[in-house]
Amino acid sequence: xxxxxxxxxxxxxxxxxxxxxxxxxxxxxxxxxxxxxxxxxxxxxxxxxxxxxxxxxxxxxxxxxxxxxxxxxxxxxxxxxxxxxxxxxxxxxxxxxxxxxxxxxxxxxxxxxxxxxxxxxxxxxxxxxxxxxxxxxxxxxxxxxxxxxxxxxxxxxxxxxxxxxxxxxxxxxxxxxxxxxxxxxxxxxxxxxxxxxxxxxxxxxxxxxxxxxxxxxxxxxxxxxxxxxxxxxxxxxxxxxxxxxxxxxxxxxxxxxxxxxxxxxxxxxxxxxxxxxxxxxxxxxxxxxxxxxxxxxxxxxxxxxxxxxxxxxxxxxxxxxxxxxxxxxxxxxxx
Amino acid sequence: xxxxxxxxxxxxxxxxxxxxxxxxxxxxxxxxxxxxxxxxxxxxxxxxxxxxxxxxxxxxxxxxxxxxxxxxxxxxxxxxxxxxxxxxxxxxxxxxxxxxxxxxxxxxxxxxxxxxxxxxxxxxxxxxxxxxxxxxxxxxxxxxxxxxxxxxxxxxxxxxxxxxxxxxxxxxxxxxxxxxxxxxxxxxxxxxxxxxxxxxxxxxxxxxxxxxxxxxxxxxxxxxxxxxxxxxxxxxxxxxxxxxxxxxxxxxxxxxxxxxx
Amino acid sequence: xxxxxxxxxxxxxxxxxxxxxxxxxxxxxxxxxxxxxxxxxxxxxxxxxxxxxxxxxxxxxxxxxxxxxxxxxxxxxxxxxxxxxxxxxxxxxxxxxxxxxxxxxxxxxxxxxxxxxxxxxxxxxxxxxxxxxxxxxxxxxxxxxxxxxxxxxxxxxxxxxxxxxxxxxxxxxxxxxxxxxxxxxxxxxxxxxxxxxxxxxxxxxxxxxxxxxxxxxxxxxxxxxxxxxxxxxxxxxxxxxxxxxxxxxxxxxxxxxxxxxxxxxxxxxxxxxxxxxxxxxxxxxxxxxxxxxxxxxxxxxxx
Numbered sequence: 001x002x003x004x005x006x007x008x009x010x011x012x013x014x015x016x017x018x019x020x021x022x023x024x025x026x027x028x029x030x031x032x033x034x035x036x037x038x039x040x041x042x043x044x045x046x047x048x049x050x051x052x053x054x055x056x057x058x059x060x061x062x063x064x065x066x067x068x069x070x071x072x073x074x075x076x077x078x079x080x081x082x083x084x085x086x087x088x089x090x091x092x093x094x095x096x097x098x099x100x101x102x103x104x105x106x107x108x109x110x111x112x113x114x115x116x117x118x119x120x121x122x123x124x125x126x127x128x129x130x131x132x133x134x135x136x137x138x139x140x141x142x143x144x145x146x147x148x149x150x151x152x153x154x155x156x157x158x159x160x161x162x163x164x165x166x167x168x169x170x171x172x173x174x175x176x177x178x179x180x181x182x183x184x185x186x187x188x189x190x191x192x193x194x195x196x197x198x199x200x201x202x203x204x205x206x207x208x209x210x211x212x213x214x215x216x217x218x219x220x221x222x223x224x225x226x227x228x229x230x231x232x233x234x235x236x237x238x239x240x241x242x243x244x245x246x247x248x249x250x251x252x253x254x255x256x257x258x259x260x261x262x263x264x265x266x267x268x269x270x271x272x273x274x275x276x277x278x279x280x281x282x283x284x285x286x287x288x289x290x291x292x293x294x295x296x297x298x299x300x301x302x303x304x305x306x307x308x309x310x311x312x313x314x315x316x317x318x319x320x321x322x323x324x325x326x327x328x329x330x331x332x333x334x335x
Numbered sequence: 336x337x338x339x340x341x342x343x344x345x346x347x348x349x350x351x352x353x354x355x356x357x358x359x360x361x362x363x364x365x366x367x368x369x370x371x372x373x374x375x376x377x378x379x380x381x382x383x384x385x386x387x388x389x390x391x392x393x394x395x396x397x398x399x400x401x402x403x404x405x406x407x408x409x410x411x412x413x414x415x416x417x418x419x420x421x422x423x424x425x426x427x428x429x430x431x432x433x434x435x436x437x438x439x440x441x442x443x444x445x446x447x448x449x450x451x452x453x454x455x456x457x458x459x460x461x462x463x464x465x466x467x468x469x470x471x472x473x474x475x476x477x478x479x480x481x482x483x484x485x486x487x488x489x490x491x492x493x494x495x496x497x498x499x500x501x502x503x504x505x506x507x508x509x510x511x512x513x514x515x516x517x518x519x520x521x522x523x524x525x526x527x528x529x530x531x532x533x534x535x536x537x538x539x540x541x542x543x544x545x546x547x548x549x550x551x552x553x554x555x556x557x558x559x560x561x562x563x564x565x566x567x568x569x570x571x572x573x574x575x576x577x578x579x580x581x582x583x584x585x586x587x588x589x590x591x592x593x594x595x596x
Numbered sequence: 597x598x599x600x601x602x603x604x605x606x607x608x609x610x611x612x613x614x615x616x617x618x619x620x621x622x623x624x625x626x627x628x629x630x631x632x633x634x635x636x637x638x639x640x641x642x643x644x645x646x647x648x649x650x651x652x653x654x655x656x657x658x659x660x661x662x663x664x665x666x667x668x669x670x671x672x673x674x675x676x677x678x679x680x681x682x683x684x685x686x687x688x689x690x691x692x693x694x695x696x697x698x699x700x701x702x703x704x705x706x707x708x709x710x711x712x713x714x715x716x717x718x719x720x721x722x723x724x725x726x727x728x729x730x731x732x733x734x735x736x737x738x739x740x741x742x743x744x745x746x747x748x749x750x751x752x753x754x755x756x757x758x759x760x761x762x763x764x765x766x767x768x769x770x771x772x773x774x775x776x777x778x779x780x781x782x783x784x785x786x787x788x789x790x791x792x793x794x795x796x797x798x799x800x801x802x803x804x805x806x807x808x809x810x811x812x813x814x815x816x817x818x819x820x821x822x823x824x825x826x827x828x829x830x831x832x833x834x835x836x837x838x839x840x841x842x843x844x845x846x847x848x849x850x851x852x853x854x855x856x857x858x859x860x861x862x863x864x865x866x867x868x869x870x871x872x873x874x875x876x877x878x879x880x881x882x883x884x885x886x887x888x889x890x891x892x893x894x895x896x897x898x899x
Contacts, residue, residue, distance in 0.1 A: 033822035049856070051825065058853035059822050086423040109842055172841035174677075175784060179844050190786070190821050192852045218434060218442050221423050222480065229384050230484070231410020231438045276424045277442075307786070307818055 009280055012273055016287035020068055023294035027064040028056065030301050035060075062193045065200070067297045068290040070188070070256050073203050073248035075289020076282055078263020079270075080210045081133075083217035083278035084241045085140045087149055088268060089326065092249045093260030095149065096156025097132045101246075101253035102183040103164045104128025108254075110171035118194075122202045125254030130246035132156055137238050146330065185312030186259035188297050199251040206248025207286065209240045214279035221278060259312045261319020262289050268326065336397040336412070336487040337361055338383065338519050343392035345375070345382045345543075351390070352378045354543040360521050362487070365514035367534035367551075368523045371564050374540040376523045377418060380492050383521070384415045396488060410438035414484035418492040418523075420477045422465040428452075428476050429461040435483025448483050454509055455479035456502070470497045478506065488519045495529065507533040527568070527579040531555055539563055555579050641750025642704040642725075646697050648690065648715065649708030650678060651873035652729055655745045656706060657683040658875070659754045666700045676840065677869050679877050694718040704748065734797050735766070738874035758876060765879035769886045772803045777889055779804040779831035780824055782854075783868070784845030788819050795871055798878060802885035804831060825853055831888065832857045834865045861895070864888045 029037050033055055040052035074092060081090035081097075092098045108114050108124025139152055164183060168176045216237040219227035224234055252259075266288040267281055274280040296314040303309050338360040345353035352375045360366040368376050381387045383394055385401040393400055401409045414435070422431055432452050433444045452458045455475045460468065468476060474497040481489060491510065495503040503526070511533050514520040524530045530537055530551065537554040539546045541563045547554045555577075560568050566581040644666040647653045653672040656665055657680045665687050671677055672684035690696040694715045697705060706727045707716050719726055727748050732738040739759045746755020779799055781789040789795030791809030799806045807829050808819055824832070836849045857863045870881040 031822050032820040033826035051828065054853060054856065055822055055825055058851070058855075059825070112842060115842055171843075173843035173846070175843040175845040176841075182844055190848055190851060194852060215437055215442070219437050221426065221431070222434060222477070223417065223421055223423070225381070225384075225386055225417050226415060226420065228386055229410065229413065229415035230434070231407045233406055271424075275430060276426045277430065278424060279442075308820075 009274075013283060013287065016284065016291065020287055020290045020294065023291055023298070024064050024068055027067055027294050027298055028060045030298055031055070031060055032301070058192060059190070062191050062196050063188050063297070064294065065196050066188050066191050066256060067294045069196075069200055069203050070252040070259065071262060071290035071293025072286040073206060073252045073289070074259065074262040074293065075266040076207060076210050076286035077245045077249050078289070079267040079278070079281045079285035080213065080217070080241050080245060081136075081263070082267055083213075083220060083281065084137070084238065085149065086220065087146055088271075088330065089146055089150060089264070089323075091261065091264035092129075092245065093157075093258060093262075094264055094323070095132075095136055095153035096160060097129050097136070097245060097249050098253050098258040098260065099157045099160035099164070099184075100132035101125040101129035101250045102258045103160045103167065104250065105254040106164050106167050106171075106183055110167065110173060110176050118198060122199050122251040122254045124250075125252075126202060126246050126250030128160070129250035129253070130242060132160070133242045133245050137242060181310065182257045183253075184258055185310035185316075186253075186257035187308070187310050187312075188256055189300075189308050191255060195255040199255045202247045202251035206244040206246070206251070209244030209247065211282055213237050213240045213244075214282055217278035217282070257310075257312065259293070259315055261315045261323065262292055264326075265319050265322050266292055268322070336519055337395075338488050338521070339395045340379070340383060341393045341395070343379070343382060343394060344390040345378050345387050346390040347378070352543050353382060355391070356540075356543070356545050357392075358538055358545065358548065360488075360519050362517045362519045363515060364535035365511050365533060366519075366521045367530045367537045368521060368540065369525070369527070369530050369537055369554075369563075370540035370546070373542075374563075375543040376540055377492055378543075379540070380415075380490050380521070380523055384413060384490055385409065386415075407438065411484070412486055413488040413490060414481040414486040416478060416481040416489070416491040416494055418496070420473075422473065422477075425464045425466040427461070428457060428463050428465060428468070431465055431476055432457070432461075432479045432483050435480040438484060438486075447485055451479040451483035451485075454482055456505060471499055471502060474498055475502060475506070482513075487517075489513065489521070491520070491522045493523050493525065496525065503529065527555060527560070527581065528577075531577045531579045551577065561585055642702075642748075644700060644702045645704045645706070645749060646690070646700055646702040647706040648692050648697065648711050649706055649729055651708065651875075652706035652727075652745070653684065654678065654680045654873050654875050655742065656749065657687070658758070659742075659746050659751050660749045662686060664749070666702050667697065676867070677872075679869050679873070679875065694722075697724070698722060706745070732794055732874050733792055734794060735801075735878070738794060738878060739763075741874045762876055762879045765876075766801060766882060769801060769882055770803065770890055772801070776800070776803050776805040777830040777892070778807045778827070779833060779885075780807045780819065780827065780829040781833040781835050782819075782824065782849060783835045784843070784849065786818055786820065786848055794878070798871060798882050799833075799885065802882045803889045804885060821848070821851060821853055830862060830892070831885075832863045833885070834863055835868050836865070861892070 035052050035055055037056070040056040043050040043053035044057055078091045081092065081095065082088050104124035104127045105121055108120040113124065114121040135156070136152060139148065161184065165180055168180050216227065216232045219230045219232050228234055267285045270281055270284040270288050274284050296311055299314055300309045300311055340356060340358040343353060343356050344351055356379065368380065370376050378387060382389055385394070396404060396412050404412055429444045429448060429452065430442070433442045433448045435451065436442050436445060436448060452461055455478045457472065457475050457479050460472060460476065465473070465476070474494070478491070478494055481491065489510070494510070495506050498506060507529050510520050510522060514535070534551060536549060537551050538548045539554050539559060546563055547559050557568055560566065564581065565584060567583045567585045569580045569582045571578055641664070643664050645656050645660055645664055646667040647656050648669060650669055650671045653668040657668065657672065667688050667690045668684050670689040670691055673681055673689060675681040678684065692711065692715060697719065703725060704727060705719055705724050706729060707719070708729050709731060716726065716728070727745070729741060732741050742755050742759055743752070746752050781795055781799070788808035789799070789806060791806070796806045796809055807827050811819065811823060811827060832854065834849050836846055840846045864884065866881060866884060870877045
């Protein structure tokens with residue numbers, strides 16, 4: 001008697017993957033210049049350096065790739081943090097991981113570190129995210145209630161935001177202080193293949209680390225002791241999640257700024273489809289996160305504001321009411 | 336598989352919650368771990384599972400420590416049922432029980448899962464959500480989860496505490512059958528009658544040390560019970576099985592009842 | 597117009613001065629009134645000029661006697677953003693705060709249209725003579741501004757000399773062709789020069805058409821990289837800080853999508869300071885643009 005959800009799960013993953021691909025194509029097709037996509041694609045494949053090929057390869061593609069990759073990172077990290085902390089309100093933005101990553105990236109970028117050593121940028125984000133995640137896990141060791149977790153997130157976000165603003169004030173460039181909006185609200189506009197090359201390897205490593213904890217997440221449904229008795233190493237699982245979240249979120253924030261609520265909304269929507277199983281939820285959340293972020297980025301370009309609306313604005317408009325609704329429905333219990 | 340604790344000590348801070356304790360559990364017999372609150376029963380059980388670091392001594396499964404067996408194989412060697420367990424996500428009951436199959440591979444609802452659900456009498460609950468269960472139902476589902484591991488050793492911490500009398504008896508019959516069919520079973524109990532009726536051997540703990548170990552008749556004597564629990568007992572037999580009823584609180588040192596006006 | 601960085605707590609320093617130093621207010625008002633009275637009768641030149649605006653700094657340092665300049669902004673000393681960095685070294689600097697200006701008891705304070713409103717309001721409240729500079733949108737307006745400042749500081753002749761030199765330089769530019777080449781000015785953050793701005797006019801004098809004025813719908817003229825690449829201008833003027841410290845605004849100017857322009861020699865890097873303020877540098881900007889156009893045309897003919 002096989003688990004009935006088995007083939008259904010594979011089907012769901014495939015369907016989501018197709019959705020992501022469709023949105024990826026849509027994202028590449030939408031922009032500010034009139035572009036004949038098929039001609040551009042033909043030129044690109046043939047290696048002809050024509051104008052449409054340039055716009056497609058240097059402007060549209062990096063944006064679409066990053067949209068999918070950042071969304072995947074945020075979705076999968078949200079699911080992983082929720083599985084590890086056994087709390088459905090954990091999300092890299094809510095609990096302060098994204099804010100800390102932004103601080104790390106800001107320090108690396110504005111003080112010239114990434115000018116001398118380009119990997120300093122994603123590494124800065126990684127270090128910031130890692131410190132925040134490790135701190136949260138220290139809190140979560142004894143089982144922390146929802147209220148404590150959210151308060152910890154508020155504290156981390158406040159601290160990280162304040163230090164980020166401070167760093168931007170002290171930075172030598174006159175534009176720095178104004179660019180805080182990018183770091184706090186996120187954006188994918190005018191990202192280049194350089195950004196993709198910088199961030200994608202770290203993100204992929206992070207995804208791998210997180211996906212490897214699937215079975216341990218399932219075991220953690222029963223609590224830490226039972227999970228340990230089932231043969232899972234809690235310290236190893238924590239390390240994988242911290243490392244994976246730090247790499248994926250750190251690199252994402254380093255190139256796209258802090259985009260919030262994707263890691264909150266997406267696991268919540270996918271959880272019933274995953275049969276409430278935290279292990280299955282990881283991949284589903286990643287794909288759904290990619291879809292949501294690509295969709296939001298498409299919306300950002302269709303809404304006719306100048307300058308372009310920040311991506312985090314759209315995700316916050318969707319996500320913050322969602323968050324409030326979840327708070328109301330969940331019993332806020334102290335453990 | 337023989338589970339053996341050799342001069343085991345467990346510390347919490349500066350206090351020793353288990354002191355120099357030696358114990359052996361064999362397949363084919365149900366070992367009951369009894370003693371008053373704070374005697375160290377849970378700490379000992381957790382130490383046996385490798386969840387508490389040992390301040391001294393060794394714990395061996397079939398002659399090898401858990402470290403030697405390895406983490407993954409260890410998950411297949413023992414099944415641990417914690418006290419008052421929680422289920423954090425609203426999974427279906429059969430999925431919860433299937434988590435017990437994780438040491439063997441994927442958490443699939445397979446034949447072993449079904450057997451475990453039958454044995455714990457939760458088959459009729461299998462499509463319910465974990466969040467909708469009553470306390471007793473949840474306790475039985477978690478027991479089924481532990482059974483699903485089909486490990487040679489089962490360590491259960493107060494498995495019947497939340498259950499109604501019907502299910503208390505059913506569970507004790509189940510673990511006894513399990514023991515008889517070759518599993519090494521250690522259960523922590525508070526109910527002295529259940530301990531006397533179903534366990535083949537008892538280990539009585541007090542303040543971290545082993546007060547007595549042996550067949551129930553040898554351990555559940557009025558003197559020992561008074562020393563350990565501070566109560567007098569009324570004992571007897573019915574259909575050839577003993578019952579042990581705590582009757583009055585007493586002065587432990589002198590085994591005399593505290594007389595109330 | 598280069599302006600002072602905005603204060604984060606606009607009301608704070610104002611509140612401090614208002615609340616706790618009535619004596620100082622009185623003293624400053626007294627000095628200012630005395631000076632104002634003497635100025636109105638004999639119109640002497642101001643002898644303690646403070647500037648809270650970079651363009652004001654430049655004009656003041658060039659047109660006034662060195663001993664008469666009491667304070668300029670710290671931006672004036674930065675060679676990346678100021679045309680008068682060496683002149684500014686001998687003069688005390690301020691960060692655009694009323695608190696720094698008031699103790700100097702200046703008899704003229706030059707502010708810009710974008711100087712913090714509260715600072716300007718505070719200085720007016722204290723009765724200090726203020727000259728507010730606008731943002732010139734054309735060469736004529738730039739000349740008018742130079743004249744205004746020169747007159748106010750009592751050196752009208754020097755102002756006229758500066759204007760005359762600029763007019764000569766503009767007249768010496770190569771003639772504007774019948775079909776001007778298309779150009780786009782790219783500034784940090786994707787801003788360009790919109791229509792009707794002074795940059796627009798300078799491009800025209802140098803023989804270029806400002807594509808952004810035609811393409812963009814808003815006055816600020818913010819263009820997207822895609823639009824810029826699609827428009828394929830003959831010249832892309834990169835208006836950045838050169839060796840500016842890292843910022844996202846600046847990063848945009850080095851986006852790989854703009855690489856073909858550099859490869860073809862269709863870019864020209866112009867420091868922003870050349871056409872930020874009214875002054876001789878405007879002519880310099882026009883000269884560089886014209887030279888680029890002429891050399892590009894020569895290369896084009898040679899191909």
